[in-house]
Amino acid sequence: MKTVRLILLSLLVASMAAGTLSSCKPKKVGSVMAGDAASKVYVAPGKYDDFYLFTSGGFSGQLGVYGLPSGRLFRNIPVFSQDAQSGWGYSEETKPMFNTSHGFVPWDDSHHPELSKTNGEDDGRWIFINGNNTPRIARIDLSTFRTVDIIELPNAGGNHASPFCTENTEYVVGNSRFSIPMEGKGDVPITTFKENFKGAATFVKVDKESGNMSVAFQIIVPGFNYDLAHAGKGVSRDWMFFSTYNSEQAHNLLEVNASQNDKDFVMAINWKKAEEMIAQGKGKKIPASFMHNTYSEKTHSATSTEMKEVTVLYAEEVPEIIYYIPCPKSPHGCDVSPDGKYIVASGKLAATIPVFSFEKLLKAIEDKSYEGNVGGVNVLKYDAVLAGEVPQTGLGPLHTEFDDKGFAYTSFFVSSEIVKWDLEKRVVVDRAPTYYSIGHLCVPGGDTRKPSGKYVIALNKITKDRYLPTGPELTQSAQLFDISGDKMQLLLDFPTIGEPHYAQAIPAEKIVKNSKKFFKIEENTNPFVAKSEAEAKVTRTGKRVDVYMTMIRSHINPDNIEGIKVGDEVYFHITNLEQDWDIPHGFAVKGANTSELLIMPGETQTLKWLPIKVGMFPYYCTDFCSALHQEMQGYARVSPAGSATPLIFSGGATAVAEEVKK
């Protein structure tokens, strides 16, 4: 007996000691844990990650939210694609967010998340992402992780060079990867490409306080393929740089015909001067049609507004604010060093990485060191702007991000690796293979004035043999590398949703402190809100039936509705009366041709339901909310068209009241 007790006690002491050891991190992780990748990505149950990672959803049209270093997925924020899980794009309140000049567009291809910036640093207020296919830019509020603003870009085709922002988020930009004729002039033979097709460098103003977006102006530029962009910072803060390929202006067999020139361009635009010109009235207002959709967290509804004109500057008329810098073979990424002194463009078909000097750019402009003129835009001499080339790097350089120690990290698609190089000396210091075919890469804060030197994340296109197979379609993935030492160390592979083009990461504390927990019911101004069960009701106006419904643990009110008829248009307006964190309610009704709704505490959302059959139709809460969740249900009785069934309803409260009377 005594022995058993002793063993138990000693076990206890041992486990306590172990607990103490594992719970306190050693001061020098590197020395003790070298080679121990697992410990560097382990985030204990219940503990928070250090960084948020926002990954573009690519062809999913959404925005992924992960934690670093764990690689755990937290959310897939619906942006450009309808989301049946939350009702985004299905509920009456959110449908207007999908409105475009082409009507309701339920999908897009989202490529580049861009965090809002203050003084060139990520400020954690908003994140922007581009819609490539039907050119748009979306703004997501990082206090709610909701898409609150989507603006369409006129005169644009393939909004790929987007939505990179200036140092204080004065503007986010867009530009055409697929140049097109100006609006209203599109019915032309493809053979007239060179004369009729144009790019549209678009500057979208972001309101400093509200974040509200508006198209401030467009600079109509020669019809090349504008691929990526980045704003200058520090010394170069007034400039925006766009990479462009297909300077051949080929319109067929691009894989051959767009690779004829030894050099394409980086386009440098002085946006500050452009802004001044617009202020002086030098822009021309031309007719256009594009939509601006905003979502209010007070009305819990979206509004879509058609914009009918846009202010433009024509590149050939403003040569003093726009220049082309020759860049080896079809440049892709266009990245600016943290101090703003260097512009790194990666010619994806070139063997070297050219590094341009902002100081030399200004000098070349001053000296008029031109080697030619394209479409009214002066082309500067390559050598006059070049700081130097990084030789013998790899195959297919795409994108570059920076750390806090003067190093640059460039992704190489063809040779499938990350190459680390010294920004000033322009020599390669390390390389690490990626699995496989890396596209973009991300250093937390890697495109800001203050990058973190902790990690680089590879965003890979191909994963064959890295994960359990799932048929012909495989997951895409990210890979986390530790860059705190001299050598990059691979720590973790983790799958991503859709194709992760670009991603941005930010220290968690910049976002956590602003995170909203629920919407105040007192501030809900949705026209169909029911702020208490006393306001729950059903009304009929002709064929339209409005159900003002409330949900709270553990009942729906009204929980029975009779008198709906085949051919009616039924609107379930559901208010979640909860005022606590993490208590959404879901709503679904049998036969709905739309989706469910997921309603956050204090919010009202509406599901339109068109009954086409006679019968009893159950509805219920889809989000397991409480012990009596299974009891959260009701029935809608649908009678034949023209029948005399009176419109009546009952709620939990009414039922109890009746019981008391008996």
Add this chain to the structure above:
Amino acid sequence: MKTKWITKTTMIILSGLVTLAFLLQSCSGGAGDQSKAPTPSADTNISIDTKAHSNSKGIGKFSAVKLQAIDPAQAADGLKIFTTKCATCHKSTEVKFVGPGLKGVTERRTPEWILNMITNPAEMILKDPVAKKLYSEMLTPMANQNISDAEALKIFEYLRQNDSK
């Protein structure tokens, strides 16, 4: 004898676990804030009659409330807040709904307990014996409706008026 031994050992193990948990907690320095998340225990064998009077003051900001005569204006405001934030689960009669019927609540409970239950429900159902027992009976946790102290006092005034009728 055997029973006694088991009890004693259990206690040692339990106290050890508590110490262990403390050590883990104290060294974590982590961002995860589990302490706020309600994880009520399955402790249902407390011999408390929730319909009987209790002197518990509960846990929260309210520790000493002095009662004045019922203020009808405050009570009227309280009814409005009650309708939006409480009435979905509590009836002002004796009828149990999602939560207990509230007729007589100001006689069964102390003012402090009621005010703490309104403003600090998550901690109450974790720690206060009466609130714990109520949770085990209702099975739906008392919702945190984010009611301010001032609002809670108005609701309380309404409940007093409701009981004075």
